[in-house]
Amino acid sequence: IAERLPQIFPEGTEHRNYLIREMAAKTIYVMFYAGAIEGSDCWVRPSQVTDMTDEQALLTDTESRKAWVKMMLSNKKKKPGNPWYAANSREPVRDETIRTGLIPLQAVVVRQGIPTTSSKPTYALQKGFSELFSINLYGDDLDAAIENWQKRYLSKAAITRLKLMKDYGSEDSESVQIKFPDGAIRKLEPGPSSLISKAVIEEFAPRFLKKPKVLWLSESGNKVVAQDEALAKALGLQIDPSRTLPDIILVDLGDDSSGLEILVVFTEVVASDGPINRQRKEILTTLATEAGFDPEHLAFLTAFLDRSSQPFKKSISELAWGSYAWFSTEPDYIIDLREHDESVKLTSLSNRNK
Known part of the structure; x- marks a missing residue:
């Protein structure tokens, strides 16, 4: 995820620092871990990102992931041993990474009908965006998939800016x-x-x-x-x-x-x-x-x-x-x-x- 984010959001992308940093990669990982992908009716909340641990992240079998999601959303949530982030880091995850970075670019979708003050999980990966991280996608196929996603989901202004960034950022020619x-x-x-x-x-x-x-x-x-x-x-x-x-x-x-x-x-x-x-x-x-x-x-x-x-x-x-x-x-x-x-x-x- 960390390797592909700079490709998906190249130089010139608005708020790129929020989109390619480690916190963004970990946020997306937790959404995958919880199965929070558009159409699945599974959602995450920022506390699941901050409370994730390295030990839990390695338990990738279906039963372990389901048990973790259930425990994280219960009223009897266990305190994680060594969480990825402090509890007060929920705001940067929510306000910077998700709301300022991923949602405006349609990389993350929001659950409808839930009050903004609710503690219920409300975020999931947009389906097309999630497919860009397939391990079976690489090389020219990956480049083509990223370009197609950008054309479909980024605004015309954003696409123009990325193109100009590429044109004026190239130093390949001899003069x-x-x-x-x-x-x-x-x-x-x-x-x-x-x-x-x-x-x-x-x-x-x-x-x-x-x-x-x-x-x-x-x-x-x-x-x-x-x-x-x-x-x-x-x-x-x-x-x-x-x-x-x-x-x-x-x-x-x-x-x-x-x-x-x-x-x-x-x-x-x-x-x-x-x-x-x-x-x-x-x-x-x-x-x-x-x-x-x-x-x-x-x-x-x-x-x-x-x-x-x-x-x-x-x-x-x-x-x-x-x-x-x-x-x-x-x-x-x-x-x-x-x-x-x-x-x-x-x-x-x-x-x-x-």
């Missing part, structure tokens, strides 16, 4: 080709940073900018991949590679109807660390204002692979107010870290988002 807004092709060394850079230019730019241009693109080791000197000169921006420049500088040239409003988007790509924090934002703002740009024509973006990735979790507390965060696996969405000089009510923000 990463990026197609610029003007059709030009550039190559970067393979790696997670290059894949996120590709997503920024190919996915973010056309979605969030009216008329995007790539002014600057670099990769690890400050290697300059692309630099539009003519555009930089026209904008009055001094692009000095010896200075601390971001990974990507995008420019939105707007359109005629908008009065050719120009927006310079300083972008940091974070595969491990290095987001746009307060200090980084100040440095980049100084660079632009020295070139004569109004701060209102500047934007600051930190690009990540996915919300569930460790780099984002590590960086979120550092992200500068007045900047944006974007994820290549959810290209249609953006986090706006707004800053306001005066108090703003949620009603006005809500209306602004409609």
Whole structure:
């Protein structure tokens, strides 16, 4: 079970940490042990997971399992010798592993007609999900079964996110080709940073900018991949590679109807660390204002692979107010870290988002 969970719930799955940890594997094991599979009319409650012991788990014959279930659900339940978890661990099993992790992804079904405050057992494995753990299923057959289950039971948004996670998480190719807004092709060394850079230019730019241009693109080791000197000169921006420049500088040239409003988007790509924090934002703002740009024509973006990735979790507390965060696996969405000089009510923000 522990080996297959990361395959069933790959990188990019929401609340993946709850779904692939040991507690999840043990929860699923207890459901199998008790025969709690959709259609069997057998159910478990969290206390059965916390009270299970290694000794009991080894007694896999039918009579031993039935006797254990009967004893665990009786009023004269014996105190287990060395339980898997402390009694107060029932909440993480119920609230994190089952309710937050497994139920939303339809891996676990809930017994109907039972009050939420009832102590009766109410959880069972969804039948299709339970079949993914068959010992007779392996290799290509296992991969196909997992993919079919994901397509059938995960939401469209979840499937899209997993696909993009796979596409932008692959480092198998010898180089990463990026197609610029003007059709030009550039190559970067393979790696997670290059894949996120590709997503920024190919996915973010056309979605969030009216008329995007790539002014600057670099990769690890400050290697300059692309630099539009003519555009930089026209904008009055001094692009000095010896200075601390971001990974990507995008420019939105707007359109005629908008009065050719120009927006310079300083972008940091974070595969491990290095987001746009307060200090980084100040440095980049100084660079632009020295070139004569109004701060209102500047934007600051930190690009990540996915919300569930460790780099984002590590960086979120550092992200500068007045900047944006974007994820290549959810290209249609953006986090706006707004800053306001005066108090703003949620009603006005809500209306602004409609």
